[in-house]
Amino acid sequence: MNVLKLLIISVLCGASFSASAGYWCGSPSSGSGAERYEIISIKEVVRREGDYFRFGFNLESFLFDSIAGVKIIDLLGSRFDGDVRSAEGFFLRYPGGSISDRINLMDTVGPDRKVLKMADWAKPQTLRFGLAEYLDFVSLTAARSWLVLNVVDSDQKAAPEVLAEKNAQVLDMVRERAELGHAELGNEPYMPRHRLDGRAYGERLRPTLDMMQKRFADVRPVLAMMGHDIGGNNARRYNQDVIDVTGNPDVDFALHYYYDGPPGGPSMVSTLSNLCARVRDLKQLTGRNPSIWVTEHGRWPGGKMDEPDWQLRWPNTYNFGAALSVAEFVIGAALIPEVKGVFLHALGGTRGPWPMYQQNGTDGDFYPTAPMLAQAVLYPLSRGDIQVTEISTPEIDGGAGLRAAFVLLKLDEMGLALVSRLEKMTKAQLIIPAYAGMRVHYRANVVSATSVEAVNVPGQASPVKQVMVEGELNFSVDGRAELPVPALSVAFIRFTSKH
Template sequence: MMKNLFAIFSLVLLSACSQSEGNTFDITEGETRLVATPSFVDSKTDLKNLFGIHSLWWESQVSLADSSGNLTDDALSKLKYSSVQLIRYGGGVNEINWLDCTNNTKLRPLLSVTTWMQPAPCLFGPAEYANALGKLGAKTTWHIANVVGFNAEESPLEQLSVSAKNYASFVKDNSPNRVRYWEIGNELERGRLKWDAFKIALRSEPIVANILQADPAAKIVIPLVEYQPDWMSSDIEHNKYLVNRFKSYSADYALHMYYDNPPEGPSIVNRLNKLAQNIAMMKQAGIANPGVWITEHARWPAGNPSDTEWSRNWYQTSDISGVLSTADFLIGLSQINGVRGAMWHGLRAGPWNFIENNNQELQTSNIAELFRLLNPSDSMRSLVTLSTSSFDGDHLGQYAIRGAIFNVANNPRAYRVWLVNRSAKSKSVLLNMRMVMADGNVSLVQKQLRTVDASQNARVNLSINSSLAAIKNGNLTVTISPLSVSTFDITLK
């Protein structure tokens, strides 16, 4: 009888076709629980792609590369340690000619890409990036096409089209066996540009056509806006125009999302709702299986870049609150149908540093340690998880916990749970496994990240605890420490 019951559970997991379309997260007084359902969130999403990073070439080459522009063995080892496989190559894309980042590094010209750095040659160029991907064993490249021009001026489209075509050929030759993504422009609707959707489409379409002519297998990604600028009447209408204009080319779109600190970081609930709203719009526009990539995300440090003392808050991106914010966001992404991947900003990028450089000594950041903790196996699949949290978190959303449950290898005896506790109190969380797992004794392995003090530069510590437990009437209760992130591996004995 028990053998037949396991077979039924396995069949349900293998054949589940309903997907997470709406909100599966609820906040109420006094309850903390997760309910696992036998439905997968999205069969098209590789969970490993949630653990990508964005790389600015100039910050990366200053702190992480050798004199030839290649990432050092130490930097690569830190990336391998954190299981990073997806790196978005960008920065200065609306300003520079990619050819200036190629050929002999000693002959590359000085480039001005920011107001806070002296002009410098682009040493960590596309070839050096491809070399790093090879050493990491990465299967994907991610480039950003220049649709603006050079030296802060708009260039003729004919010139940019030829440049994009040649760039796509270069990438194809350097990464022939990788999936090659092309994001068409970067933050065109904000900053000094403030382009409307019509102009973005007008400038982007010839670029897309030339990339595909050079590389028909290239995957085109269209950037959208995740907030409503003062000059824009509706961000959703702006995005809808671009979705309709480019849906013959692509079903993949990009958003940038910063969170959990004013004024530029709304609550994570706000960000996830905005994401779901855009995915719903895409489906209404006739895209059956839209894919959204969060090509930049991170906790925002309180304040604005224009604030003279903003740098005093940079620690907030990867202190324990930054870790909890990032974990909260990634767990939320794992529950949304249509999310294809996410890139934390950034490898080295001002306030956001995945690898820290302390007097030329490299060290993994707390965010890198979070990536290592959550690193999913190839066989993990996200289950639609109904989460209920109490109200006592010290952050914009005010809830205490968020979690998600995953099946491992279509095995009805093996599951993994991601849990974040944003409360200053320890939480007992009821896991309702009734729909996916039989009652019985289980082995329970908890891995937990937390800090031992509240100082700005406190490092997270990993603890591992193995125990035996029992699922009774479909329920299992686990405990998660205050202000911490945990994974639980549950295996029926």
């Protein structure tokens, strides 16, 4: 059944409505329309310096299956207009997370590779998906490379100058094979296991930063900053110390966010508010508009890693509840001009938390997880100028009932990215002055489910559904039209023609 042509149900909620400018770090405007959801197109553009909003993945090299990775990217391209390769250059962050602070990437090259300790829970072994294999995969998928260089060396604590020379060898090899625009200096150096405060991290990264500025001026350094307070470290103080020790260099910044996983994961509203706080801090600390990349984000499964039954929570990282949270974070971040892009965690294997694809035991084929499908729907956000978007909506379980962002696409088309946590089909009133008095045709990519517990594997009782639908909206003389919004859904709606 065509989900956008079902009976429209008007929803009156007793919950308190709040109008939040989707432009999250701006001043919230007063709400209107407490009896209906309103999505308002504001003429102002969220202006990013130099480029459109970008997508990427944190590629966990230790667990990565490159054959499955290629299959899943091809699969998304066949199912949606939002093919990852047409997202105007998606990034692949390598070698992933905590492994970045343990290994020298040159030890992953060639037939005689070193045996490496890559995780506390795994025996030492060689890295099969090494630097050369990564560069092959980047070329195969038309991706953009993004390296995380080891400036921490969590196991050996080699001298910073020694690490700088090793990192130069890595950059030399990459430059011979691919265009490298960014190199991140360390992964989560603020975590308690590293025993580094902001000043200590700044001292360890300085030799690599100096080396890059002298020998690789075309590669943009990215410093790993703290998003929220961790282990007794205050985020603002930590970030200020890093900037002070390094002399406030002209660099980009990386932040990580895991959200919506009680106990242990902050709500989505809290997470986006925290992101805005870091934007304000970095503006004040540097005296300029910062360029911020969220190089890891995902839904926290809840609880703590050392809990004996923590594995039972892992489906919370890849079910449809996770897809809704991922979509809400992406849309919220896209409306903050200082945020240049977001990298979803993690493009790795089929087991463990945060998988982007799973292998079905019946047919042996690979299937994208619900968060992967949700992000694929939103790739058109990387193809145009995003507009400031205002919305009236209630909060639901710490997230927005609806969150949306308009984007101006090529050929004078407009698109709308939309996520709904509402459990009933809803009608939202669009207010687009540019369409006043027009009949407008639209085409929508929709991913939806009947339950937040749904996963995208065949045979599930509540499967994730993927549909493409078309329809028309009649806009009034003051630019208003009612858009049916499916329950529990992520959609990108492209307005294709006007009459």
